[in-house]
Amino acid sequence: MTRQMTGARMVVQALKDQDVEVVFGYPGGAVLPIYDEIFQQNDIKHILVRHEQGAIHMAEGYARSTGKVGVALVTSGPGATNAVTGLTDALLDSIPLVVLSGQVPTFLIGTDAFQEADTVGITRPCTKHNWLVKDPAILAETIHQAFHVARSGRPGPVLIDIPKDVQFATAAYAAPETARVSHYQPKVRGDAEQILRMVELMETAERPVFYTGGGVVNSGPAASALLREFVDATGFPITSTLMGLGAYPASGKAWLGMLGMHGLYEANLAMHGCDLMINIGARFDDRITGRIKDFSPHSKKVHVDIDPSSINKVIRVDVPIVGDVTHVLEDALALWKDRGSRVNKAALAKWWKQIAVWQAVKCLNYKPSSVLIKPQYALERLEALTKGMDRYITTEVGQHQMWAAQYLGFEAPNRWMTSGGLGTMGYGLPASIGVQIAHPDSLVINVAGEASWLMNMQEMGTAMQFRAPVKQFILNNERLGMVRQWQDLLHGQRYSQSWSESLPDFVKLAEAFGCKGIQISDPADLDDAIMEMIRYDGPFIFDCRVEKHENCLPMIPSGKPHNEMILNDSETAGAIGGKGGALV
Amino acid sequence: MSPLNIKKSSASHSAYDLHDPNAVLIETHTLAVVVDNESGVLARVIGLFSGRGYNIDSLTVAEVDHAGHRSRITVVTTGTPAVIEQIKAQLARMVPVHAVHDLTVEGPAVQRELALLKVAGKGEARIEALRLAEIFRAHVVDSTLESFVFEMTGTPEKIDSFAELMRPLGLREMARTGVAALSRGV
Numbered sequence: 001m002t003r004q005m006t007g008a009r010m011v012v013q014a015l016k017d018q019d020v021e022v023v024f025g026y027p028g029g030a031v032l033p034i035y036d037e038i039f040q041q042n043d044i045k046h047i048l049v050r051h052e053q054g055a056i057h058m059a060e061g062y063a064r065s066t067g068k069v070g071v072a073l074v075t076s077g078p079g080a081t082n083a084v085t086g087l088t089d090a091l092l093d094s095i096p097l098v099v100l101s102g103q104v105p106t107f108l109i110g111t112d113a114f115q116e117a118d119t120v121g122i123t124r125p126c127t128k129h130n131w132l133v134k135d136p137a138i139l140a141e142t143i144h145q146a147f148h149v150a151r152s153g154r155p156g157p158v159l160i161d162i163p164k165d166v167q168f169a170t171a172a173y174a175a176p177e178t179a180r181v182s183h184y185q186p187k188v189r190g191d192a193e194q195i196l197r198m199v200e201l202m203e204t205a206e207r208p209v210f211y212t213g214g215g216v217v218n219s220g221p222a223a224s225a226l227l228r229e230f231v232d233a234t235g236f237p238i239t240s241t242l243m244g245l246g247a248y249p250a251s252g253k254a255w256l257g258m259l260g261m262h263g264l265y266e267a268n269l270a271m272h273g274c275d276l277m278i279n280i281g282a283r284f285d286d287r288i289t290g291r292i293k294d295f296s297p298h299s300k301k302v303h304v305d306i307d308p309s310s311i312n313k314v315i316r317v318d319v320p321i322v323g324d325v326t327h328v329l330e331d332a333l334a335l336w337k338d339r340g341s342r343v344n345k346a347a348l349a350k351w352w353k354q355i356a357v358w359q360a361v362k363c364l365n366y367k368p369s370s371v372l373i374k375p376q377y378a379l380e381r382l383e384a385l386t387k388g389m390d391r392y393i394t395t396e397v398g399q400h401q402m403w404a405a406q407y408l409g410f411e412a413p414n415r416w417m418t419s420g421g422l423g424t425m426g427y428g429l430p431a432s433i434g435v436q437i438a439h440p441d442s443l444v445i446n447v448a449g450e451a452s453w454l455m456n457m458q459e460m461g462t463a464m465q466f467r468a469p470v471k472q473f474i475l476n477n478e479r480l481g482m483v484r485q486w487q488d489l490l491h492g493q494r495y496s497q498s499w500s501e502s503l504p505d506f507v508k509l510a511e512a513f514g515c516k517g518i519q520i521s522d523p524a525d526l527d528d529a530i531m532e533m534i535r536y537d538g539p540f541i542f543d544c545r546v547e548k549h550e551n552c553l554p555m556i557p558s559g560k561p562h563n564e565m566i567l568n569d570s571e572t573a574g575a576i577g578g579k580g581g582a583l584v
Numbered sequence: 585m586s587p588l589n590i591k592k593s594s595a596s597h598s599a600y601d602l603h604d605p606n607a608v609l610i611e612t613h614t615l616a617v618v619v620d621n622e623s624g625v626l627a628r629v630i631g632l633f634s635g636r637g638y639n640i641d642s643l644t645v646a647e648v649d650h651a652g653h654r655s656r657i658t659v660v661t662t663g664t665p666a667v668i669e670q671i672k673a674q675l676a677r678m679v680p681v682h683a684v685h686d687l688t689v690e691g692p693a694v695q696r697e698l699a700l701l702k703v704a705g706k707g708e709a710r711i712e713a714l715r716l717a718e719i720f721r722a723h724v725v726d727s728t729l730e731s732f733v734f735e736m737t738g739t740p741e742k743i744d745s746f747a748e749l750m751r752p753l754g755l756r757e758m759a760r761t762g763v764a765a766l767s768r769g770v
Contacts, residue, residue, distance in 0.1 A: 125631055309670065312670070
């Protein structure tokens with residue numbers, strides 16, 4: 001029995017049938033029929049944002065912290081173009097999103113109508129796939145396909161552009177099970193022969209390391225559980241990218257900490273010195289590899305990735321395994337047990353001894369201060385006071401983000417939301433709201449820098465309206481800290497445009513939004529203030545005035561390999577050559 | 585090779601590897617891409633090439649299965665073996681792409697292109713053009729007292745050589761379709 005309904009009603013029905021509970025959106029002329037349907041139902045909660053970029057980042061925070069598909073609804077023209085940054089962010093970090101945009105009526109497309117933009121054209125390179133639906137008869141099926149595409153294979157954002165006349169027109173509704181999705185079925189099972197080769201290499205490896213990434217988190221909680229089991233079974237050290245933090249617990253005994261440009265010394269040296277690298281769900285990003293030519297020169301490399309185009313894209317590997325992390329680890333672990341596999345114990349003990357030497361360097365040590373709040377100290381205290389709580393962390397982008405990754409410990413996946421690939425300043429505040437909407441009773445903290453935070457601060461209104469008690473922990477150094485750091489190291493301390501002038505009074509700003517703010521500059525006040533923030537029942541803006549000139553270390557200087565990390569400020573002088581101006 | 589003409593020496597100090605991998609071992613491959621014949625699919629494929637900096641030497645597209653809504657895109661591209669491999673992987677993961685065949689490595693293939701050439705001239709040149717057209721098996725599809733339009737199909741190289749011969753004989757205009765290709769045998 002087919003049900004006839006309008007396109008607008010189909011949208012809402014299809015979202016319900018896809019078990020969508022929350023939509024982040026902003027109304028406008030071209031989506032009014034859909035908003036009219038939203039008004040007349042109670043199953044789907046609509047979160048009214050203050051800017052469409054906020055809607056996409058909220059949907060990302062929601063998706064990343066739940067493992068579900070995030071959904072956003074925006075209008076045509078400016079509504080859709082405002083979504084572009086968020087879509088690109090989600091594409092680079094493989095976050096499943098379905099974004100619905102309104103479009104001018106089909107008969108006006110191409111006439112430069114009011115609020116018309118070529119949305120599918122603009123979003124083609126920043127979505128996994130997109131559709132312009134001109135026929136109401138295929139609208140429902142397209143929405144179901146969109147959810148399938150967003151969550152299958154390597155997850156990513158998709159967009160459906162729906163002209164207003166299609167929203168008004170009537171057609172038969174297609175249920176999810178009738179949607180044709182057969183042709184898009186990415187391979188999830190890894191090749192058995194390659195998995196065998198991996199296991200064989202693991203049995204003889206003398207200096208192995210697991211290098212894991214966001215793919216483990218994206219594969220679901222089972223992948224993290226299997227990863228832990230595999231690490232325990234082998235006793236191999238493990239490091240992770242920024243995106244993969246939490247898949248293996250920070251308290252785990254094989255944990256080396258994050259790797260990469262601002263990763264830990266021991267993690268990077270293990271990558272450089274290993275003889276077997278097992279990459280699981282990471283993509284050899286340039287923040288990880290440093291100079292390609294000298295990247296881990298003596299290792300055999302295994303790469304597990306669900307996206308075949310990730311394999312051999314940057315680094316040529318010896319054992320490519322295309323498949324979903326959960327499936328591949330399941331098969332590998334079963335094989336490991338079947339074969340009664342043993343590791344090379346003597347060599348592994350020696351390897352761990354070497355790693356202990358690197359760990360003894362204590363690369364995260366910093367010069368403490370009793371007068372100024374060091375940003376590292378602020379995060380150490382935040383970690384100490386919130387450890388063990390039901391906690392989710394989001395970040396903005398910059399120094400604070402790297403410090404958060406270094407000084408906060410993550411015990412479980414889906415607890416750490418950060419803009420890794422695109423590096424989107426302004427991500428953290430809306431993302432924290434999306435996380436809080438999904439987990440209303442949890443502690444959600446956005447570790448921010450003042451400059452990033454200002455980019456989407458209008459979303460405090462959303463937090464207030466929907467009683468999302470997000471904690472905005474702003475490490476305020478009145479600088480664009482990472483830009484300042486690079487100018488310090490690369491551009492002769494000429495701090496061009498990298499300070500925050502005319503900052504608002506964050507406490508008064510909090511009051512203006514109707515929530516609570518605090519400003520702290522004395523390290524002695526820090527603990528009490530953090531506790532006040534945690535206990536406060538509502539959104540909270542914490543203006544933490546920190547040391548203004550702190551550099552984020554350790555750091556792999558631009559264009560250097562892993563084994564040429566700099567550890568402290570005294571080593572930064574002349575660490576980067578004069579030609580470094582060409583880099584990012 | 586690099587459009588920005590960045591000197592190699594400046595790459596050694598960058599966090600990005602600015603070493604241009606295209607500097608060595610360029611190969612030409614003919615790819616057949618079977619896609620859903622849906623709106624925007626060609627833009628998607630072309631956008632992949634321009635967005636990721638790949639080369640397109642020639643490209644043809646047409647629907648080949650009306651009932652199945654399938655189109656076939658034949659694209660001739662150049663790059664290092666690693667770049668060609670990456671192009672194929674990037675194409676294959678696109679949602680509307682059903683299959684990617686590398687006709688250059690998957691065994692022998694037939695490649696054909698169609699060209700129309702307008703040659704204007706009188707007297708001996710005109711007769712010479714007609715004689716050469718016969719040798720190249722080009723057909724006259726339009727003629728006036730002062731011009732011919734020749735139609736010819738063949739490999740791109742054959743069309744190149746014919747066009748070169750026509751140039752001194754009064755070649756005015758030329759239109760080419762780009763390469764269509766199929767593997768030999770079954």
